[in-house]
Each structure stands twice: as structure tokens, then as C-alpha cells.
Amino acid sequence: MADEILRLENVCKAYNVGLPTETEVLHDIDLSLNHGEFLALMGPSGSGKSTLLNIVGLLDRPTSGRLIIKGQDTAALGDADVTHLRGHTIGFVFQYHLLISAFTAKENVMMPMLADRGFPSAEIEARAGRLLAQVGLQKFADNLANNMSGGQQQRVAVARALAMSPDLVLADEPTGNLDTKSADSVFELMREVNRDSGNSFLLVTHNLDLARRCDRIIEVVDGRIRS
Amino acid sequence: MNRWLPFEWITAVRFLREGRLQTLFIVVGIAIGVAVIVFMSAMLAGLEANFIKRVLTSQPQIQLLAPDQVARPLRQARGEVEDAIVQRPSQRVISIDQWPKIRDQMLAIPEVTAVSPTIVGSVLAIRGDASRAVTLSGIEPESYFKIVKVPDYVVAGEPRLSSEDVIIGIELANNLGATVGDKLNIQVASGANRVLTITGLVDFGNKGANQRTAYAALRTAQSLLGMIGGVTTIDMTVQDIYAAETIAQRIQAANAVEADSWIKTNAQFFTAVRAQETSNTLIRVFVALSVAFGIAAVLIVSVIQRSKDIGILRAMGTSQGQVLRVFLLQGGLLGFVGSLFGAALGATALIYWHAVARQADGSELFPLVLERRLFILTALLATATGLLAATAPAVRAAKLDPVVAIRG
Numbered sequence A: 001m002a003d004e005i006l007r008l009e010n011v012c013k014a015y016n017v018g019l020p021t022e023t024e025v026l027h028d029i030d031l032s033l034n035h036g037e038f039l040a041l042m043g044p045s046g047s048g049k050s051t052l053l054n055i056v057g058l059l060d061r062p063t064s065g066r067l068i069i070k071g072q073d074t075a076a077l078g079d080a081d082v083t084h085l086r087g088h089t090i091g092f093v094f095q096y097h098l099l100i101s102a103f104t105a106k107e108n109v110m111m112p113m114l115a116d117r118g119f120p121s122a123e124i125e126a127r128a129g130r131l132l133a134q135v136g137l138q139k140f141a142d143n144l145a146n147n148m149s150g151g152q153q154q155r156v157a158v159a160r161a162l163a164m165s166p167d168l169v170l171a172d173e174p175t176g177n178l179d180t181k182s183a184d185s186v187f188e189l190m191r192e193v194n195r196d197s198g199n200s201f202l203l204v205t206h207n208l209d210l211a212r213r214c215d216r217i218i219e220v221v222d223g224r225i226r227s
Numbered sequence B: 001m002n003r004w005l006p007f008e009w010i011t012a013v014r015f016l017r018e019g020r021l022q023t024l025f026i027v028v029g030i031a032i033g034v035a036v037i038v039f040m041s042a043m044l045a046g047l048e049a050n051f052i053k054r055v056l057t058s059q060p061q062i063q064l065l066a067p068d069q070v071a072r073p074l075r076q077a078r079g080e081v082e083d084a085i086v087q088r089p090s091q092r093v094i095s096i097d098q099w100p101k102i103r104d105q106m107l108a109i110p111e112v113t114a115v116s117p118t119i120v121g122s123v124l125a126i127r128g129d130a131s132r133a134v135t136l137s138g139i140e141p142e143s144y145f146k147i148v149k150v151p152d153y154v155v156a157g158e159p160r161l162s163s164e165d166v167i168i169g170i171e172l173a174n175n176l177g178a179t180v181g182d183k184l185n186i187q188v189a190s191g192a193n194r195v196l197t198i199t200g201l202v203d204f205g206n207k208g209a210n211q212r213t214a215y216a217a218l219r220t221a222q223s224l225l226g227m228i229g230g231v232t233t234i235d236m237t238v239q240d241i242y243a244a245e246t247i248a249q250r251i252q253a254a255n256a257v258e259a260d261s262w263i264k265t266n267a268q269f270f271t272a273v274r275a276q277e278t279s280n281t282l283i284r285v286f287v288a289l290s291v292a293f294g295i296a297a298v299l300i301v302s303v304i305q306r307s308k309d310i311g312i313l314r315a316m317g318t319s320q321g322q323v324l325r326v327f328l329l330q331g332g333l334l335g336f337v338g339s340l341f342g343a344a345l346g347a348t349a350l351i352y353w354h355a356v357a358r359q360a361d362g363s364e365l366f367p368l369v370l371e372r373r374l375f376i377l378t379a380l381l382a383t384a385t386g387l388l389a390a391t392a393p394a395v396r397a398a399k400l401d402p403v404v405a406i407r408g
Helices: A049-056 A079-089 A105-117 A122-134 A150-161 A180-197 A208-212 B007-018 B020-056 B099-107 B141-147 B170-176 B207-212 B218-224 B241-254 B267-305 B307-315 B320-356 B372-398 B402-407
Strands: A004-015 A023-034 A038-042 A064-069 A090-093 A168-172 A200-204 A216-221 B062-065 B112-127 B130-139 B154-157 B165-169 B183-187 B193-202 B213-217 B233-238 B258-261
Touching: A004 A049, A004 A200, A023 A049, A023 A200, A038 A049, A038 A180, A038 A208, A049 A168, A049 A200, A079 A090, A079 A105, A090 A150, A105 A122, A105 A150, A105 B007, A122 A150, A150 A168, A150 A180, A168 A180, A180 A200, A180 A208, B007 B020, B007 B320, B020 B267, B020 B320, B020 B372, B062 B241, B099 B112, B099 B233, B112 B141, B112 B170, B112 B218, B130 B170, B130 B207, B130 B218, B141 B233, B165 B170, B165 B183, B165 B207, B170 B193, B170 B207, B193 B218, B207 B213, B213 B218, B233 B241, B241 B258, B267 B307, B267 B320, B267 B372, B307 B320, B307 B402, B320 B372
Parallel strands: A038 A200, A038 A216, A090 A168, A168 A200, B130 B213, B165 B193
Antiparallel strands: A004 A023, A004 A064, B062 B233, B062 B258, B112 B130, B112 B183, B112 B233, B154 B193, B165 B213, B183 B193
């Protein structure tokens, strides 16, 4: 329990609550994730994986149940506290890279730190440089996001997710849009970060080969956890 | 990245820079709107100042007159009025009762800037066989010239008025075939007359005024008009020309005089000035509104286009307040930059129009006044308009659900 970074207790999520069209997409989810654990979340499309990830990432709120991050129950937190917790504890990697096209690779990595501190600094810039080096993209630091390949963009996204040294990285099908070689390389990068830095990872994937290389696999089917 | 710029500023500028074409078009739109406001404000203010200067430097802003003489019906008892037709008596030219005391009271009013006693009467100006009926004003030049800028209108001779001098309108001089240095016989209805020397000719830009005007020293006119020591009007100027009517009413209520302001005596002109001001304000308001809606429309489109970016920013820990400020700043920046270009464009158009547009006599149509205040105010107004216009898009961006935004 003390080593837990994340715990979900009886989490349900329903849309259109109170309306005739009310639909429950997650039913009584119980899940926990330990520090440094690399967990794969699998399941068919529409099973509720992304909804679960959004709830864990504090982008969405559960209809009922408890979400505890680093021992803190998030139900009572206001928007500002949720934003702060998200910024400092969770990093995101999305399927479609989703870098901000107005910024260079390095600036994209700097953004979470900039949003947190308010002003750029040499320290922020140096950290962004180190993270880009860690993902092997130091040479592309000044490239605009759109001037890089999918694999490179996803590596930048991983570097950005690590910018605030989060305890938990949520990756929503980060390799789903990449060719096999790039997908493997991005996955290896995340695994390496997990081993070196001890960040926990929650990886949503359809790729069974990649899932098998994770510490644990959880399968979500029809809004319930099967294993 | 500039180290001294905050996160919101950096993001706002980058978003504007990335959407270059969109930014360029809206900045041009704002610049045109601001240019119209600067051009119209400066030109119309100049025109208005010119008109007002012409009107108010050739007549007093407030004129005190002796009250009308009225006939009162006989009253037989309390509440009873004798059934009789009461005719209005003919109005003799009479002096204002105790005018030196009233003049001193007027000088003590803080809003009053100049006071001058004047005597006005009808006389005949005779030179040889020619004679013309004119209005003779007996004035104290020192105080009167502060109210009616006679020296500014002198086209020949000088504005000098000793006891033997007279200044006349240029048309009157033409009609009498007289010029500076000539003698003029001034005769009143009672038969009294005096020969005065023309020291100056004035052109008020109004043929009627130029035909009828004659100025003599106060004492000379008093003696000619048979009113030794008397004055028929007390002329005044005040600090705020638009407060003249209110001050006149206050004076009339407190003294036994009739007080006429320039607003009352030039009612049509004043209405025209006010109508012009109102239409100018309306045009400015509508231009500002169209600029505001332009900015709002561009930013709303930008929020839609950038919804994924907003989602990412929110996911990485950017607060709603920061997102709000990013879009508010974009509106403010668009307004400010547009106002700079607009001010330059408006000033250029104003300089060009000032050089091209001339009155019939070749003089300038309006004084070219490029006040720093106007530019600063316009820039502030445009920036504030930008911020205000950006409010709705910024709130929309801040309230965007990150899940929906990222999903697109």
C-alpha cells in the first residue's frame, strides 16, 4: 500500500447521467499501480480504456468511486488543485504525438516546466536539452514539431511527458500510429526511462507483443477489468 | 525564448505568429478601423475648433443687457387684475443699472475669464455724399480685445482706439470710399456728431458684419450716444464655452440683468456642432464595434483551430487561468499592434488631406493638430477593445474540456 502510486476503488463512469440516454462505460473498476511498475492496459476498441486513462490522468472525473493518487483522494480537489496535481505527478503521451506545432521540439519539452514556473530559465532550457538527449533527439532541438517524423515526434512527446519528473506516465496507444520499428524504439525508450528513473507507466496498447514486455497486463472488456 | 517574457505571453505571440495570414488580415482590419477613428477625430475636432474659433472670437460668449422694460397692469386688490390691454412699451436704449458693481461681481466669478463694458447704438457714418447706418460699439480696447479678437481681424491699419479714432468693417470702408487715416463723420439720431479718424479696417469674414461694424473708444461712444457714464452691455468670456448657458442662467437669476450666452444666440450653430459631435461619436462607436467583432471572430476560429493545443496545454498542467490569459493577450496584442499601424495610417491620411483640402479663400480647412493624447487614447481604446473582444473566445478556450479537446 505504501508503495502505491495509484489506486482506483469501485470507479464507475457514466455519461448523460439522469437522462434516458444514460450510459455507463466503466463499472466498479478496482486497480492499483505501484511505484516503478510498467502496466499494460489492453482491450478491444470501445471497452473503456481511454476513459479509464482520462480518469487516472485527472482529465475526467469518475461518476462514483475513489481515485487515489500518491495517497491523496482526488474527489474533493478543486480544478486548480487537480491541475497542479496533474502537472506535477502525471505525464501524458498521446497516440497522435500531439506536439504544439507553434513550438520547436525543445520548446515543446520546456512547456510543462514553463507553465509551472511562469518564466523560461537556463535551468528549464538545460533540462529540456538533457531530456531530448535522453530520447536521442538533441540534433532536432530547434526543429518545429511538424518538421519531424512520427517516431521522432513521439520521442519528443515522451521527453515532454518526463519534463516535470512525474511519478506516473500515461501513454494512450503511443505506438499505435507508428511503423513496427519506430513503435519498438519508442516502447524501448519508455521502458528504459522506467528502469532508469523509476517512473510508473500505464500503457494503453493493442499490441500484444509490447504488452507482454510490460510488468503486468490488465484487460478491460465492456468497462470491467477481466484480469 | 525570451527569458523575461511570461509563459502566457510567449504562447500568445507564438500562436499569432503561426497563424500569420489570419493575424495579418485582422491587424490590417484593426489598422483601417483605427485609422478611420484617428482621421475623423482629428479632422472633425479641427473643423469644430475652427468653426468655434471663428464664431467665438468675433462675439462675446455671454452678454449682459439691461432687462426689457415692461408695462404692468394696475392691480385694484389682491388677486384682482384690471381688465385692460397692456401694450409692450418701446424699448429705449438704456444703461445697465449700477454696471460697475455688476462688472466687479462678474470678475469675481471663477469661471469668468474676461469682462468688458460696452455701449452699443445705431449711428450714421457719413463721408462726403455717402452715408451708411452702422452699429457703433464703444469699447475699452484692453478688456474688449480679450473677448472679441478684433486685432486678429484687422486687415489694414492697427487696432488702436484713442478718443478720436474709429475702427470700421472693410465693406463699410468700401461703401464709403474710405481707408485708414481718412476722417469719418459719425452722427446720431439726436443730431449730435463727431468726426473720427479711421485707424483700422476689420474683416470678420461676414459681409453683413463688415458693412455694419464700427468701434470707438467707450467714452467717445458714451458722449455721442448721450449716455455719459452708461453702458448697454457687459461682454464676457468663460473658461468652458459649453458651460456658457448655465453660467448665463445663474447670472440672470442673481442680478437685474438679462444674460444671453452664445449657445442661446447661435442656437442653430450650436445644434449643428452638437449634431456633428454626435455623428462623429456614433461613427467611432460603430467602427470600434466592427473592429471588436472582427477580433472576436478571428479568436473564436483560433480557439476551434487550436482546441488540440489547448487540450495538450491543459493535460500538461496549464491552468484555466493561464489558457484564459493566452487568448486575452492575443486580443490585446492584436488591438495594440493594429492601433500602431492604424495611428500611422490615420496620421498620414490626415497630413495628406490637410494639404489637399482648402477653403474657398485658400486657407486651411482645419488646423492640423496631431495630439499625442489622441494617439495614446486610441491605442489604449484599441487594446481594451481587443481584450474585451477576446473575452468570450478566451473563456471558451479556458472552459474547453481537455478530453474533448484532445480527441478533437
